[in-house]
Every structure is written in structure tokens, then in C-alpha cells.
Amino acid sequence: MKKIAVMTSGGDAPGLNACIRAVVRAGHYYSLEVVGVKRGFKGLIEKEFYPLSPRDVSLIINRGGTVLLSAREKRFHQYEFRKKAAENIREERIDCLFVIGGNGSFQGAYLLQKEFGIPVIGIPKTIDNDTYGTEYTIGFDTAVNNAVDAIDKIRDTSMSHERVFVVEVMGRDSGFIALSAGIASGADITLIPEYPFPMHVIVDTILQAQKRGKKFSIIVVAEGVASAKEIAEILTEKLKPYDFGGVRYSVLGYIQRGGSPTAYDRIVASRFGVFAVEQFVNGQTGIMVAMENGKVVSKPLGISFGKVKKPDLSDFELNNILTL
Numbered sequence: 001m002k003k004i005a006v007m008t009s010g011g012d013a014p015g016l017n018a019c020i021r022a023v024v025r026a027g028h029y030y031s032l033e034v035v036g037v038k039r040g041f042k043g044l045i046e047k048e049f050y051p052l053s054p055r056d057v058s059l060i061i062n063r064g065g066t067v068l069l070s071a072r073e074k075r076f077h078q079y080e081f082r083k084k085a086a087e088n089i090r091e092e093r094i095d096c097l098f099v100i101g102g103n104g105s106f107q108g109a110y111l112l113q114k115e116f117g118i119p120v121i122g123i124p125k126t127i128d129n130d131t132y133g134t135e136y137t138i139g140f141d142t143a144v145n146n147a148v149d150a151i152d153k154i155r156d157t158s159m160s161h162e163r164v165f166v167v168e169v170m171g172r173d174s175g176f177i178a179l180s181a182g183i184a185s186g187a188d189i190t191l192i193p194e195y196p197f198p199m200h201v202i203v204d205t206i207l208q209a210q211k212r213g214k215k216f217s218i219i220v221v222a223e224g225v226a227s228a229k230e231i232a233e234i235l236t237e238k239l240k241p242y243d244f245g246g247v248r249y250s251v252l253g254y255i256q257r258g259g260s261p262t263a264y265d266r267i268v269a270s271r272f273g274v275f276a277v278e279q280f281v282n283g284q285t286g287i288m289v290a291m292e293n294g295k296v297v298s299k300p301l302g303i304s305f306g307k308v309k310k311p312d313l314s315d316f317e318l319n320n321i322l323t324l
């Protein structure tokens with residue numbers, strides 16, 4: 001009987017549990033033995049493997065976080081620790097390691113295969129949706145919905161007090177969350193690292209809105225651009241001469257990353273997980289699962305790093321058109 005291992009690595013994302021469940025159940029469906037690795041690459045180094053039956057993954061499809069736990073393991077940058085991990089994987093007689101992770105985790109998995117011949121399959125997750133090679137990563141939809149939910153609430157105060165609100169969302173160096181949350185919440189301005197927006201245009205947009213009789217504004221800023229605090233301080237100065245209820249800011253932070261996954265994330269996670277196992281059953285490893293034109297496909301794992309995935313310029317323009 002062949003044996004597979006599944007782990008989650010890097011920042012948690014809603015939908016990880018749905019994906020773990022899919023890998024475990026598909027594994028058993030195809031008569032594979034399945035083990036879980038606790039705490040991602042840390043667990044590989046410290047040999048934290050444990051068996052997973054289909055029943056062990058009951059009642060987790062709706063839960064955020066990861067039942068396998070996760071970590072950002074810096075030791076994996078060092079050859080000696082990767083070697084240790086590879087030895088542990090061999091001792092456990094693992095035929096393929098399924099890494100549910102983002103860019104950094106895929107690089108770690110790639111090195112395990114390249115340096116030690118450990119068969120691996122990557123399944124993309126990150127709320128940031130910034131993994132190159134796939135249109136979608138597990139967790140993004142939930143994070144955007146969490147952000148939109150929060151912005152909708154902030155808008156109540158923004159409108160009632162005629163204030164300018166700067167709302168900071170996550171995304172590391174990318175603007176996918178900001179752009180989608182900006183469109184979905186009807187933000188007046190969305191600032192993302194990929195398409196810079198000069199400060200004078202921001203001020204002008206707010207003043208133009210005021211001239212049209214709208215005295216409150218919501219600005220969504222991706223953390224990769226600047227902090228909401230910095231932008232709010234600059235705007236406070238620039239808007240001083242004008243009649244506004246003030247500028248406030250809010251950092252949404254980790255509420256974006258937690259909570260029950262949306263139906264979309266559960267469905268994608270389930271599809272990705274089953275597809276990944278089927279690839280292994282068909283003899284494919286060294287690949288990542290990806291979404292392309294809405295379909296689940298496989299690609300060589302190596303293509304996912306060293307390249308930057310950018311949001312569509314048309315979405316950015318759409319946002320600007322809709323703020324009129």
C-alpha cells in the first residue's frame with residue numbers, strides 16, 4: 001500500500017481544513033495510507049507524523065485555521081535541516097508529500113524533490129492570492145468577504161460623521177485583497193502596490209466627491225503600499241482647510257485570515273485536494289495544482305516562484321470608473 005503525507009505550511013488560510021479533509025478522504029478512496037504532518041516543515045524536521053483516517057477529518061470542513069497546525073520554519077532555508085526532513089520522510093516510507101502552502105512553502109517542497117528526490121505535490125493556499133501560476137489560492141474569497149464585512153460596518157460611521165476612513169487590508173506585497181475588497185465594498189479609492197496612485201490624486205478624488213455632495217470617503221489600502229496610519233496622517237494635514245468630520249483609520253489585520261471558510265473556498269479546497277491525490281495516483285509528482293480559466297489543472301512546481309503575479313489592470317480601472 002502506498003503512503004502519502006499531508007501538511008499545511010505558512011500563514012493559515014480559511015479552507016485549509018476542507019483541503020486536508022479532501023486529501024485524506026481521496027487518499028483512502030484510492031486505497032492509500034495517509035498521515036498528517038504537524039506544524040509544516042517544523043514537523044518534518046522534528047518527525048511529527050500521525051495517521052489520519054477519514055473519520056479523523058470529520059466536522060472540519062467549516063472550520064478556519066488548520067487542524068494540522070502551521071508554522072513559518074526558518075530552519076528550512078538551511079540544507080542540513082532539509083536533509084533531516086528528507087531522512088524522516090524516507091524513514092516514514094512516504095511516497096508523496098502534499099504541501100498545502102504558498103510561494104515559500106512551494107520552494108521548500110521543490111528543494112525536497114530536487115535535492116533529495118522526495119516526490120511532492122503543492123496545493124496553493126494563501127489569503128493573498130499572490131501565488132504565480134494559479135488564478136486562485138485557497139482562503140482568498142473568505143479573506144475578501146471578511147474585509148468587505150468590516151468595511152461595510154466602518155462605512156456606517158464614515159457616513160454618519162462625514163469622515164474620511166482609511167482601511168488597511170492584508171496582502172503582503174500584493175494588492176489582490178485590497179482590489180477585490182475595494183470593488184465589492186464600493187470604496188472611493190483603492191491603493192495597491194502594483195498600480196501606484198499619487199497622493200495629490202487621492203486628495204483630489206476626495207475633494208471632487210465632496211463637490212458632488214459626498215462628504216465621506218472610504219480608502220482601502222493594501223498593507224504593501226503604506227500603513228493606514230501614515231496615509232491618515234498625511235490626509236489629515238492636506239484636508240485641514242476643508243470641511244470634513246475628520247480622518248480616521250482602521251487596520252483590519254487578522255480578522256481577515258480567520259473564521260469559517262466561504263462555500264467557494266470549501267469547494268475549491270475540496271477540488272484541489274481530490275485533484276492532487278488523483279495526480280499522484282496517475283503517477284504525477286513535482287507538480288502544483290492550479291486554477292486556470294476556472295479549471296483545475298496541474299503545472300510544474302518550479303514555475304511558481306521567482307515571478308510576480310499581478311492583478312488585472314482592468315479591475316483597477318473598473319474601481320476608478322465606479323467611484324464617480
Ligand code: F6P
Pocket residue numbers: 011072126127128170171172223257
Ligand atoms: O500571507 C498571509 C499574510 O496574512 C499576509 O497578508 C501578511 O502580510 C502576513 O501573512 C503576515 O504574516 P505573519 O502572520 O506570519 O506575521
